[in-house]
Amino acid sequence: MLRLFEYGKIGECAWRDELPNGLRMCVVPKPGYRKKMAFFATNYGGADRKFMLADDWIETPAGVAHFLEHKMFDVEDSENALTTLSGRGAAANAFTASNMTAYHFECTDMFYENLELLLKFVSTPYFTKDSVEKEQGIIAQEIKMVEDEPDYAVYYGLIRSLYNSNPVRDPVAGSVESIKSIDPDLLYNCHRVFYTPSNMVLVTVGDVDPVKIRDLALNILPEYNFPPAKRDYGDSEDDQPNTLHFEKEMEVGAPIFLAGAKTKAGLSGEDMLRFELTASLALSVLMGRGSPLYSQMYSEGLVNDTFYYDFESTAGVSFLSFGGESQNPEQVCLRVLDEAERLVTSGVEQKFFARRQRAAYGHEIRGLNSFDNICYNVAVAGFNRYDYFKTIDVLESITAEDVRRFLAKYLRPELLAISTVRCVRGERDV
Amino acid sequence: MQKVYNKQIMRGVNLTCVKAEKFKTGCLSITLMTQLDKKTAAMNAMLPNVLRRGTARLPDMESIAAELDNMYGVRIEPALRKKGEIQCIGFYADFPDDAFLPHGKNILEKTADLIGEMLLQPATSGGRLKAEYVDSERENLISDIKAEINDKRVYASMRLTEMMFKGERYGVSRLGSLHDAGKITVHSLTRHYKELISTAAIQVFYCGAADPEYVEQIVRGSLSTLPRTDVSDMPSTEVSTEEWTAPVKYLTEKMDVTQGKLVMGYRLGEAMRQPDHAALMVFNAVFGGAVTSKLFMNVRERLSLCYYASSGVDRLKGIMKVSSGIEFSKYNEALSEIQRQLESVKNGEILPLEMEGAKKAVITAIYSALDEPGGLESLYLDKSILGLPVDPSDLAPMVSEVTVDQVAKIASCAKLDSVYFLTGEDDDA
Structure with a gap:
């Protein structure tokens, strides 16, 4: 049931609910604002490389979560959700971190239609061999672009100095090599494991109606409630850095x-x-x-x-x-x-x-x-x-x-x- | 919609107030408007940083920091912006609204007073700015100028501006040049400071819950010792409106990078004579400013020629830049495809999705900026430079009315001026 939490000191409040499928949602009202934002995120990122599927441990190459993020915008009939959202004037985007993949948009018009599309495309995988191959080229360019950024180099230099085996050592986007082995099957599997409602949260901010939002989520998202998958980040590491x-x-x-x-x-x-x-x-x-x-x-x-x-x-x-x-x-x-x-x-x-x-x-x-x-x-x-x-x-x-x-x-x-x-x-x- | 209040409160000092109660923080900026000029650019760039180091009452960074901490972490940051051929220098502050603080009282007033002190009562020694601060900020400026190379995307765009506007004001970098920065002395900077503070036109912007009359009274108080006997007119920016016929200039530079950066500069010529700002924004969004644009949908998505390709119009100069990240070997292909896309806009070959997507993206961007104190500040600063009669919020309905013909007409005025390419060391292209 939707419940209102009030925080008088900071002048904020929040509507929260946990749906039967395990999705946690939070609506933060912002009266007086024209813009509205929705943020739909899964607790799955670049470091979630080894996980339990059925009774087996599965190991995946670096860069799958980020690759998946790129491909989720594809919907059937060569449509693209990003184009549709943009065509309605929404500023939509997504990002992948080592522990999260998030899809979000900000708009001033057609909020509920946009939210409906967001929930649909993120919960409906659609990958083909051709589209995956094409994306390999695009992501390889993205990887090369960040490799020229000194801030990126200095950051991963530190991470690799600190950690010996933890998967955070590898860049979230993977390498030009590691993404070559990604295919539609792998993407479908990872989507099934990590894009279950119980592993996700939906946050909306703005002058919006919490009941309408909950009803959309109930109607569009799958009903099943799988517990989130077990993952393995490797052996526990010393307090000391790997190298100084x-x-x-x-x-x-x-x-x-x-x-x-x-x-x-x-x-x-x-x-x-x-x-x-x-x-x-x-x-x-x-x-x-x-x-x-x-x-x-x-x-x-x-x-x-x-x-x-x-x-x-x-x-x-x-x-x-x-x-x-x-x-x-x-x-x-x-x-x-x-x-x-x-x-x-x-x-x-x-x-x-x-x-x-x-x-x-x-x-x-x-x-x-x-x-x-x-x-x-x-x-x-x-x-x-x-x-x-x-x-x-x-x-x-x-x-x-x-x-x-x-x-x-x-x-x-x-x-x-x-x-x-x-x-x-x-x-x-x- | 927010109420906007605009008034000249002292000679050459204009105050814009947007009263809005929905924000958790207020913002206050005080900006000196100066003509962008090679001779003074570096001095202007470092001046706010020197003034931020200490005031007569709070003589060093530590005492300023303590004061700001006690005001619940108010931020007062030196602000340096290039707007057309105007170099805007000053301070931008943002601060939590009193209503959300347990012991916060008059944070706005204290902030305004502190900015006033930084501008008007800097720490001095023997009547001059402190040598220690000038020396140290000169070194910081030099290292900032050297660091412009770090972000290759920004660097390539800056190199294009330099080659396109060689010898013109607009070609001067926001930070000035290494050479000019190295020559700055305590004496020259003090003299420049004194001249600037008594002559420069000043824009003050406030957004927050306070009443405009109260803000006016506070700002007048904080600037009460501002010398205003010899005020200059607001500096202007020269928008190029001539049709550009000179041959295209090309420059390729090599560096140890893995991805090439292609930047193209266009002059908008006649389209800037009586510019239709709504149509200009829609044109840019159709061509390369939006996700539904020609460049994004074709050069990036359909042809996979690049990782990014986008366009940006500077209406304060009447130019457009196209910026793209490509593989070294794709230079010729990307260059001609980008021109082909502009050609199709010129011919009015614009799909309904492209047109509607562009308009809606522009409208969302306008309304979103109105929902952020920082976005409002920038919009009203532009408005004051352009002398625009319309309020930014009035632009949105005008955007819906823009036609394909208007967009095509702007495209047909755009003439390629310069092409810059940053490529790898072992590339022979």
């Missing part, structure tokens, strides 16, 4: 780097939310825009405004990272570790912690303006069984001591791997 350094030369104007460390994985529910918020707050205290360390490093020219930090939790792994452009990445890492040690030893000063926490509060409020952000976070929360709209309550309950403990545990020299992309042939003349 990765380096590559590319056509860049200034060297870029990304350093990172593995953190606790496998959490779910509110524990996961709490851990993520603690991690983000700890990193913000240590090296965020409002921290003394950032100001010092920026003033010395060690980092510039491309410097950032991040915390990511996906497919059985979680890690922290920080990076950007720098002439001396090793020095940045040393300074970060030194400052972490200082905070761990002397404790995080309460007044300083309180103002960083306040900034994080404002950041969460700001996120509620963005339909994309709401859809994505509600979906992630749905897969991991917590309530995204309680983020601020959890954030307020985190203490300076929680942050200190996080830094003590994860910001240590032996845990930190560093990936660097340097300029080919030294400096380039522009």
Whole structure:
């Protein structure tokens, strides 16, 4: 049954339901907005390569989830759902991450017709040998395009340094080689296993009617309720990185780097939310825009405004990272570790912690303006069984001591791997 | 629909307010409008970054950061944009609305005051901008200019602009050149700052729940010491309206990349004499701006000639760029196919799906922008530059009325000016 949850403090509410087929849906009303957004996602991504089908473990090549995403837009009679949605003026798209594939559109007109099509094409596979072969060419181009991006190279350099065997090591889109073995049968199988309603969430945001949305989902989606498939991400890995350094030369104007460390994985529910918020707050205290360390490093020219930090939790792994452009990445890492040690030893000063926490509060409020952000976070929360709209309550309950403990545990020299992309042939003349 | 309020509040200072209660955050931007010029581009580009480093009251980044944290993480970011031949520099702030904060009071007022301080009371030493900040931001600017090569798609587009507008204002990069950046001194930047602050036309934009009268009072307060004795007119952008007859220019460059980038620059000539903005938007969406466009459906989907191919019109200069990612060997094929597609638009060979899809995509884009504070800000800045009489929200109904003939006519005015190709090192094409 549709139930309304209200969050007075942040001025939001949400209608939620879990349908008999296991689909979890959430409608976030936004009165006064003309645009509307729908986001239909499956808890299946690039890292879900080995899984149980009937009683057998199946292994699939890198890039299937992403390939499937491309092919799902095909509907019978050489029609394409993306063209139909676009023809109605909807801005439709899809993306594949290591733990999720999502299909979404934003529109200002014909919302329910568009939603009907979204639910239909995502739940109805249609692949032919020809169309799969043609897509191999298109995706090979996409893979080549990202291979020229230094940010992509530095990111996978870090992931491969951190992890020894986990499938997150391979790019979500796979490689030109790995996608060659994909055929219609494989796509049908993966669709059957992972696009079951119980493995999916539907999020809609805007001035929309929750009852109409639920009825559409009930009518269009399959009735069966299979439990989501078991998957295997390989052996559990050490706390230590696989290797401490990765380096590559590319056509860049200034060297870029990304350093990172593995953190606790496998959490779910509110524990996961709490851990993520603690991690983000700890990193913000240590090296965020409002921290003394950032100001010092920026003033010395060690980092510039491309410097950032991040915390990511996906497919059985979680890690922290920080990076950007720098002439001396090793020095940045040393300074970060030194400052972490200082905070761990002397404790995080309460007044300083309180103002960083306040900034994080404002950041969460700001996120509620963005339909994309709401859809994505509600979906992630749905897969991991917590309530995204309680983020601020959890954030307020985190203490300076929680942050200190996080830094003590994860910001240590032996845990930190560093990936660097340097300029080919030294400096380039522009 | 939101209420829009527009008023000149001081000499050369124009305020636009969009009152909207649906947003969780408000935004406030203060933008100095300056003529894009090779001599001053690099100085303009680094100035907001220098001013953001410290004020008389809050002399360094750390004290500014502490203030912003206590205001619930208000963001005040240096903003630098190239709009036609105008370089827009200033600050863009967004902040949570007081209603959603436990102890938040007057966040808008505090934000406006802090931007005012950054613009008017920067940290100085001996009457000049601080040497430490100028030196460090000059180095940052230099590394930003060098880093323009990192994103090959953006880089290729920038190289096309440079070759197409060599010697013209529009050919000047948003960040200025390495050479000019290297020459900036404390003395030259301070002098430039003082001149700019007393002469530049200023656009202030606010979107949020506050009443326009209240916003006006706050902004007047925060800019009360702004010198306004010698205000220049709003700078203008020269839109090229002549029919382009010069031979097409070609340039191919090699780099260690795995995918080629093809960029083509067109001049829209006569179509810009009395431009019909709704028709221009529909034309771009039909040709290469939408998923239902000629370029997407044919060059990418039907012929698999590229991974992406899209067009973009800059109405502030009267040009169109086509941008595509291709295999090195597909250069000739892609080049002629893109031209063939433009030819078919010129001949009015536009399917109903292409026409309707284009119109609807444009209408969705307009309405969606009106639902985002940042989108509104950009629309109203463009409106002020073009001196458009219509409100952005009025454009949507006009888009529905655009005909195939109007679209074909714009296509027939488009003349290819330059072609740039970024290819791999071992490619002999």
